[in-house]
Amino acid sequence: MEVIILLIFVSLVLAGTGVAFFAWNLRQKSHEHGDRLALLPLELDNDES
């Protein structure tokens, strides 16, 4: 029983962390220039070649 309560607590903390990370990501506005961010790995390819 206590284990389940503990699991619920942990899952709520995880869910809260997820929401917080989601909110932080929105504040960074990276979702609005995802096209540019998607190109960053290509830049690394070019640098290595």
Add this chain to the structure above:
Amino acid sequence: MNMAAVATAPEALSTSTCLHCGLPMTPEMRGAFCCHGCEAVYALLHDGELERYYSLRRGPGTPITDRPDASRDLSWLSEAYQDDSTDTQKHLRLDIQGIHCSGCVWVLDKTFQRHPGALKLVTNPALGKVELWITPEFPLQEWLHAVERFGYRFGPSLKASDLGTDTLLLRVGVSIAIALNVMMLSAALYLGLNSGRLYDVFRTLSYALASLSVVIGGPVFFRSAIAGLRSRVLHLDVPISIGIALAFAGSSWAFWTGRDSALYLDSVSVFIALMLLGRYLQERVLNANRNRLLASEGTEGLRSKRLVHGSVETIRSSEILSGCELLIAPGDLVPVAAKLRSPQALVSTDWITGESRATQLQEGAQLKAGSFNAGDQSFHVVATANFESSPLQALLRPSSQTGNAAHETGLVRTISSYYVIGVLLAAAGGFAAWIFATGSAVHALEVATAVLVVSCPCAFGIATPLAHELVQARLRGKGLYVRNGDFLNKLSKVRSLVFDKTGTLTSGQLTLPITDAVTALSSEERDVLFTLATHSNHPVSAAIRRGLEAQSPSLLATLCVTEIPGKGMECRHNGSHYRLGKAQWATKAGQGTVLSKDGRLLVNLDTHEDTRSDARHEIQALSTEGYDIFLLSGDAPDRVSQMADELNIPQSRAFATQSPTDKQQWLAAHDQGDMLFVGDGINDSLAAQTASCSGTPALDRPFMASNCDFYLGTNQLAPIRDALHAATVLTSVVRRNLVFALAYNGLAISLAWAGVMRPWLAAILMPSSSILIVLATTLSLSPRSTRWKS
């Protein structure tokens, strides 16, 4: 054109599509490109080793509607520097038009990094903005001009720095997370967990999370509903708000009184999450379409060159007073009525009157506000009025009609009003019937709560926005961008289309038909003609030059060409005297433009306005489909009549010499909510604001697009007919969804009235109906659907 580049064309594109933009080619288009702009940009990308653009781009691109202009005025640039700029590092924020995919972002990044002093570039396609950090050695103007040659356009940073949907997205994300968790917790309750400490924890947690969902998601609808009720408008947010408020109130009552048979916490959470998702879809799509273009500054965006004590200063046109001396460079606008101070000037008024031919004016002539310098020489004018009294003020005034969301008017609004009343009556009826039958207020309240929870406005809360998004995505692929959410609703009622002529049905350019007489010229005569035409910037000369280019003429660089103002060009070559210009001057007889040799007529060079490649076909198809076509133009009667004949428009429906207010009054008198107006010039802005629906092919004039319901990103008119068809399909899908919603709500309310509705049944029924209606909408409007073909 780099022919090697053509040979490496992207294989994925078939021969029936433009090699650059990938849009379908019509039979009238010759070669591998849909327009000169695409051809030029294709060559530029290959010459600049930027071919990777094509592999990074997803799907078709945007055609380059105008041949890129490398000399556009960037006088606004000084205002783009941000406050944190220092002597060693500059920070600028600019708006950009035409950017739409990873390929675009890559081209910008690549060209930026090639210059010294490039520190960082952040491109935001969703907002249509770029932010750059550079050192003073970075050649900013050179880079901006280079990028504009690819078909993009920069402007001052006027658009909002976010889509305004970030908060909404956060609410959507959190609401979905809550809904999933409440569903999991509720599943345990439905599967038999009905006592003990764990039961209490799950139950309390579900209630806490559902309450949080109402607090996070509810205000989006509550605020809008209250605003709607204050202005006595029953729009979609009213039933959604009532649904959330009453379902949560009923569930709260069930929670605190321990009546689990009326505890619908998961249904409430799922409902909020779905409605928020629908709202986000709706707002994001419209904002993204609006941000593809530069924002309109109205008259604040106009700048002029004022002469003060021999030096030139750039000022906002709104600062011009009567008596100001202005310098009008080639391509510049005359912002106020003015008197010409220079010996002569070649001006075009097509932008303001629709008159397609440029006019040669002599010193002392009056220039209309809105005239353009169409020549290759600057001239001086003296303003004869203050800018405050300029007619441009009214014509450039931003419209107040933009920004409506799809749910605010039309069929959906009507149904929404009835829906609110219907659900409230059903709940009250259920309550009254049960209290009358059983005498138990508790049972009656359970039934009323069940009615309020299971009745779901999903058909217009999520399926309608989704249908609009799918149709708009389809139209975007064809080059038509919707700016106003209500446009497709209004378009379904359109029965008449009213077109402007110059720049709308025509491409705005003159063309020279290559007649037998032209091909019969000797190579020497053709080279002389080409050289003479190359020495003049007159629109007719430019048309001759473009027309001859296909015959690969040679430019005689040593030829001494003299321009006779108002008459034409002349030169001597191998002992002969050639003249290109007015027939009366070149041969002492005839009319029009001719080439003469020693006073003898060599060839008539009659140019005509180039109609859009598919204009004739589209006008014919629209007429066949039963639409009435009208032509309203500011151009001269003979040219309007000729255009009407060419496009098979009855002469009784072609109106010439229409001023901006004439057009506005004509539409006000004839538009019964069933007219679509398509125009491009400043003279069309009043008409665009008056018509029920309006659109423009003018991407380079933000004020026009900002006054219209849609804009065209292609040289063709075909997307207009596609939109008319799409609006019909959309209406039928929305109607079918409403019928489905009626059937579902009828069944669910019947079950609630019968007293058999339980939370677990609601948890299955409501999401299932939503998923079903979303799937049906998606399938009906997918590209493969037979609805598009019917």
